[in-house]
Amino acid sequence: xxxxxxxxxxxxxxxxxxxxxxxxxxxxxxxxxxxxxxxxxxxxxxxxxxxxxxxxxxxxxxxxxxxxxxxxxxxxxxxxxxxxxxxxxxxxxxxxxxxxxxxxxxxxxxxxxxxxxxxxxxxxxxxxxxxxxxxxxxxxxxxxxxxxxxxxxxxxxxxxxxxxxxxxxxxxxxxxxxxxxxxxxxxxxxxxxxxxxxxxxxxxxxxxxxxxxxxxxxxxxxxxxxxxxxxxxxxxxxxxxxxxxxxxxxxxxxxxxxxxxxxxxxxxxxxxxxxxxxxxxxxxxxxxxxxxxxxxxxxxxxxxxxxxxxxxxxxxxxxxxxxxxxxxxxxxxxxxxxxxxxxxxxxxxxxxxxxxxxxxxxxxxxxxxxxxxxxxxxxxxxxxxxxxxxxxxxxxxxxxxxxxxxxxxxxxxx
Amino acid sequence: xxxxxxxxxxxxxxxxxxxxxxxxxxxxxxxxxxxxxxxxxxxxxxxxxxxxxxxxxxxxxxxxxxxxxxxxxxxxxxxxxxxxxxxxxxxxxxxxxxxxxxxxxxxxxxxxxxxxxxxxxxxxxxxxxxxxxxxxxxxxxxxxxxxxxxxxxxxxxxxxxxxxxxxxxxxxxxxxxxxxxxxxxxxxxxxxxxxxxxxxxxxxxxxxxxxxxxxxxxxxxxxxxxxxxxxxxxxxxxxxxxxxxxxxxxxxxxxxxxxxxxxxxxxxxxxxxxxxxxxxxxxxxxxxxxxxxxxxxxxxxxxxxxxxxxxxxxxxxxxxxxxxxxxxxxxxxxxxxxxxxxxxxxxxxxxxxxxxxxxxxxxxxxxxxxxxxxxxxxxxxxxxxxxxxxxxxxxxxxxxxxxxxxxxxxxxxx
Numbered sequence: 009x010x011x012x013x014x015x016x017x018x019x020x021x022x023x024x025x026x027x028x029x030x031x032x033x034x035x036x037x038x039x040x041x042x043x044x045x046x047x048x049x050x051x052x053x054x055x056x057x058x059x060x061x062x063x064x065x066x067x068x069x070x071x072x073x074x075x076x077x078x079x080x081x082x083x084x085x086x087x088x089x090x091x092x093x094x095x096x097x098x099x100x101x102x103x104x105x106x107x108x109x110x111x112x113x114x115x116x117x118x119x120x121x122x123x124x125x126x127x128x129x130x131x132x133x134x135x136x137x138x139x140x141x142x143x144x145x146x147x148x149x150x151x152x153x154x155x156x157x158x159x160x161x162x163x164x165x166x167x168x169x170x171x172x173x174x175x176x177x178x179x180x181x182x183x184x185x186x187x188x189x190x191x192x193x194x195x196x197x198x199x200x201x202x203x204x205x206x207x208x209x210x211x212x213x214x215x216x217x218x219x220x221x222x223x224x225x226x227x228x229x230x231x232x233x234x235x236x237x238x239x240x241x242x243x244x245x246x247x248x249x250x251x252x253x254x255x256x257x258x259x260x261x262x263x264x265x266x267x268x269x270x271x272x273x274x275x276x277x278x279x280x281x282x283x284x285x286x287x288x289x290x291x292x293x294x295x296x297x298x299x300x301x302x303x304x305x306x307x308x309x310x311x312x313x314x315x316x317x318x319x320x321x322x323x324x325x326x327x328x329x330x331x332x333x334x335x336x337x338x339x340x341x342x343x344x345x346x347x348x349x350x351x352x353x354x355x356x357x358x359x360x361x362x363x364x365x366x367x368x369x370x371x372x373x374x375x376x377x378x379x380x381x382x383x384x385x386x387x388x389x390x391x392x393x394x395x396x397x398x399x400x401x402x403x404x405x406x407x408x409x410x411x412x413x414x415x416x417x418x419x420x421x422x
Numbered sequence: 423x424x425x426x427x428x429x430x431x432x433x434x435x436x437x438x439x440x441x442x443x444x445x446x447x448x449x450x451x452x453x454x455x456x457x458x459x460x461x462x463x464x465x466x467x468x469x470x471x472x473x474x475x476x477x478x479x480x481x482x483x484x485x486x487x488x489x490x491x492x493x494x495x496x497x498x499x500x501x502x503x504x505x506x507x508x509x510x511x512x513x514x515x516x517x518x519x520x521x522x523x524x525x526x527x528x529x530x531x532x533x534x535x536x537x538x539x540x541x542x543x544x545x546x547x548x549x550x551x552x553x554x555x556x557x558x559x560x561x562x563x564x565x566x567x568x569x570x571x572x573x574x575x576x577x578x579x580x581x582x583x584x585x586x587x588x589x590x591x592x593x594x595x596x597x598x599x600x601x602x603x604x605x606x607x608x609x610x611x612x613x614x615x616x617x618x619x620x621x622x623x624x625x626x627x628x629x630x631x632x633x634x635x636x637x638x639x640x641x642x643x644x645x646x647x648x649x650x651x652x653x654x655x656x657x658x659x660x661x662x663x664x665x666x667x668x669x670x671x672x673x674x675x676x677x678x679x680x681x682x683x684x685x686x687x688x689x690x691x692x693x694x695x696x697x698x699x700x701x702x703x704x705x706x707x708x709x710x711x712x713x714x715x716x717x718x719x720x721x722x723x724x725x726x727x728x729x730x731x732x733x734x735x736x737x738x739x740x741x742x743x744x745x746x747x748x749x750x751x752x753x754x755x756x757x758x759x760x761x762x763x764x765x766x767x768x769x770x771x772x773x774x775x776x777x778x779x780x781x782x783x784x785x786x787x788x789x790x791x792x793x794x795x796x797x798x799x800x801x802x803x804x805x806x807x808x809x810x811x812x813x814x815x816x817x818x819x820x821x822x823x824x825x826x827x828x829x830x831x832x833x834x835x836x
Contacts (some may be wrong), residue, residue, distance in 0.1 A: 022700075024544045026558060026669075026700050028559060028699075030559075030699070033558075033560060034557075034558060034720060036743075037557050038557070072635075088510060125555075130759075131698075131700065131701035131702070131704065132701075132704055133550075133551050133554070133555025133556065135530040135705075136518060136547075136550065136551070136554060137547050137550070137551065137555070140541075140547070140722065140725075140726070141547025141549060141550045141551070141719075141722055142547065142718065142722070143451050143452070143721075143722050143725050144440060144444060144447075144448060144717070144718050144722055144725065145444075145718055145723035146444060146447060197432035232598030269686065269687070269707055272683065272686045273683070284545075284718060285444070285714075286436075286444075286545065286714045286715065286717055286718035286721075287439055287546075287709060287710070287714070287715050287718040288545070288709050288712075288714070288715060289706040289708065290545065290546055290547075290706070290707060290708030291706075291708065292704070292705075292706055292707075293683055293704060293706075293707070294701060294702070294703065294705065295701060295702050295704075298702075300700045300701070300702070301697075301700065301701050303558070303700055304556065304558050304559055304698060304700035305555075307557075307558035307700075308554065308555055308556070308557050308558055311554075311557050311558065312554070315733070317733060318730040319729070319731065329450075334705040365748075382648075
């Protein structure tokens with residue numbers, strides 16, 4: 009089986025190296041040699057293990073390519089190329105989550121075959137687990153740590169009691185965060201992966217812009233302290249949850265009980281917790297990025313193509329499942345609030361009054377004596393409320409003159 | 423697809439119920455209805471959802487059965503029945519780890535097809551992950567919490583500082599341990615599962631009797647205390663590890679660093695950590711027992727049969743991999759020792775002298791002042807040593823008159 013690599017960066021060269029180094033084992037396990045024969049790159053690569061070309065047409069005109077591996081990143085150019093290949097009935101493996109977040113359903117309906125295990129959580133075989141291992145289950149919920157950069161920063165903030173900026177800088181120094189980290193810390197990258205998982209479980213066709221997505225940059229050392237005190241851990245989670253015929257999809261920093269397995273996942277690692285009606289909770293943990301880990305998933309797909317037993321992944325879509333995306337405002341969960349307020353009579357009474365007007369009831373409240381600070385910080389957690397209620401409350405609070413900084417809100421999952 | 427259930431206990435009735443309740447979803451996902459039509463039981467079942475028979479020939483004479491699900495337990499009768507079915511070219515799903523631990527290779531070579539996802543770690547799709555998701559990887563090691571009963575007892579001992587007998591009793595009261603718990607606490611059950619995993623990864627044909635297997639009943643509250651103090655957690659692990667062309671297989675209570683993911687798995691849950699040359703460490707966590715969780719794995723196999731894309735699992739065997747079982751005595755690891763000794767001059771010197779004679783060097787040592795006890799307890803950890811060295815040391819120690827109880831040894835994995 010001859011392979012062309014569309015993209016020859018960290019992952020492309022790792023795929024090539026792994027195919028060469030584990031050649032015998034791969035042949036024994038899938039009955040065929042999988043041979044990387046050519047790669048597309050933007051610029052010359054020294055020490056490339058296979059011939060490199062710079063014009064995609066050089067690859068497309070060849071007749072001896074059995075499977076194309078798309079590792080380019082970016083949405084539109086990759087989409088056009090993969091579309092063209094699939095339309096011609098070719099087989100494509102893609103690790104491009106951004107492209108899939110926008111175009112997965114169109115691409116699945118073309119004549120060719122598209123496999124994308126590497127697009128979510130790197131080397132963790134989560135797509136296989138969801139579409140085959142858990143195929144007998146109704147998927148009740150998915151909760152994933154889907155971005156290693158964010159998880160590194162949050163783990164480091166929690167461990168060291170440090171603030172966000174300092175730990176982002178450290179992540180950049182260690183190569184865990186890019187010079188422009190916004191894609192990782194805004195939740196956008198996690199949202200792309202969540203959408204792919206939600207397609208498999210529920211056939212949900214949502215676009216990234218349509219789902220609730222918040223990043224981690226406003227989390228403060230004070231929030232970490234509160235979380236510790238109340239036995240929570242803060243993680244950036246991608247959450248998909250079924251309720252009757254609707255599914256809520258959201259990506260945001262989340263307080264979760266510290267004794268849950270997913271709360272114990274630290275550093276750059278990824279993990280996905282899936283709750284099925286039969287299996288209950290199961291969790292899948294591993295490296296969510298890196299050349300070799302991603303190569304593990306890419307080659308697993310190539311081996312399925314070699315054995316001709318690749319299963320179309322979009323179960324939900326093929327089934328025409330009846331699920332619709334729940335409106336953001338209708339999501340129900342528990343909330344955490346941090347408010348910086350003037351320390352004067354009547355403030356607490358006013359806040360709790362606004363809360364009850366918005367239909368929100370307090371689950372816990374914390375105010376510590378202030379030390380050398382002009383204002384007091386109040387911490388609340390709420391019972392389950394509608395997203396629209398908490399938004400109304402935040403809007404009302406922002407108008408109060410005793411509120412001395414933008415109120416900060418985080419969601420709680422239990 | 424018509425299914426006959428050979429065995430209608432907790433799992434058999436859960437499989438039946440799940441096939442009926444999730445009928446539409448299963449049909450949509452695998453393109454066929456999977457219909458349980460008859461079950462074999464030992465005694466009458468009230469409220470059975472399908473016809474029950476008590477003579478296996480009643481099932482075997484039927485011509486309309488497409489797949490047989492073996493859920494009987496026990497080795498020889500189940501083996502003979504499955505052998506007969508597979509020899510006739512039938513398809514069989516089995517959850518019977520004891521039977522597979524002894525007969526898996528013979529059965530795999532027969533004309534029919536044998537699937538056994540449910541035989542290891544209940545509903546966790548670990549066999550699929552190993553044989554397909556991680557197929558591109560050389561498997562460097564497998565470390566599994568494969569027995570929920572033992573893990574419950576050890577977790578409870580660690581949490582409560584209680585001793586083994588008290589927590590075994592509690593597990594029995596809660597229904598987590600059977601009246602005769604020896605199969606679970608001796609490590610035998612975990613050994614059966616480890617052998618199945620090792621077959622997939624390495625093609626190792628070992629029998630349960632041939633591998634190192636120790637249980638948890640000699641662990642003391644003192645060991646739990648030591649572990650805590652030195653940042654370890656004690657777990658009953660099944661370990662398979664490759665070294666050049668040999669594989670070590672062992673089941674025993676193990677001290678592991680408390681910050682590893684597998685150390686954080688508590689209660690009756692199972693988890694398997696797999697290290698691959700590409701992926702690095704990945705971990706799979708979930709319910710290792712129970713009717714519904716096991717049904718999840720059984721039905722996943724049935725759905726593969728329905729889609730006709732079931733993959734023969736014994737990769738290693740089919741590949742004729744060159745791995746041989748490492749002799750027990752040649753295993754190298756770190757050790758923990760607890761010695762009850764007379765408190766007199768020269769004892770420590772004699773112990774350390776015996777250690778150096780056996781080629782064992784001390785990594786840490788702890789002796790606490792004794793309070794109202796006639797003897798002192800000494801705790802050692804060693805650098806890496808051969809199993810044969812530690813056995814020689816234990817033999818030598820047992821002969822010393824200053825040793826006042828059988829020396830206790832546990833292995834350390836880092």
